Amino acid sequence: MSLLVITVGLFSLGLYGVLTRRDLVAILASIEVMLGSATLLLVGLAAAGTPVGAHEGAVEATGVMVIVLAAAEAAVGLALVISVARRFKTTRVDELAEVKG
Template sequence: MNIVVVATALFSVGLYGVLTRRDLIAVLASVEVMLGGASVLLVGLARTIDMPATQLPGGVESVGVLIVVLAAAEAAVALAVVIAAARALSTSRVDEMTEVGG
């Protein structure tokens, strides 16, 4: 049960960072913390709950690898967006980005 509390605490800390950080890179790092907390919760629950789906050999690891791949793609695209936004608007602070345009 400890893993549920710790993983959810990690997710909550990351969520607090997303809500309060002003710098885009720091927001992105906080999103990574949220994602890490969610994956630890998934893996921890899948390894400790006795269900047919979680007892499939290699099942948890396969899903975990797919999650890591998705997270890597997400981080790369998000960082490209951050760099493009910082270059276009000459700032990386979210509270100074007040205009949206095409």
């Protein structure tokens, strides 16, 4: 239960950060917290003896895939942040009114 509370709590904290932060870099950092907590729950489940995946090594392989995805997300996200900062001279989402609905 402590594993579940810690990991889901961290995920919710990251979600709260994504919803409340007004800076693009801070939003990306909050997304990293969410991804990290999801990986933590997956590996924790496997460590607790819950069958995760159909074969041996599936948990670590899935963990590595999530880390690769997170790295890709961070690279593209930060490239977009730098591009936005160059063009609009700000990284605050409430000042980026061009894509406002």
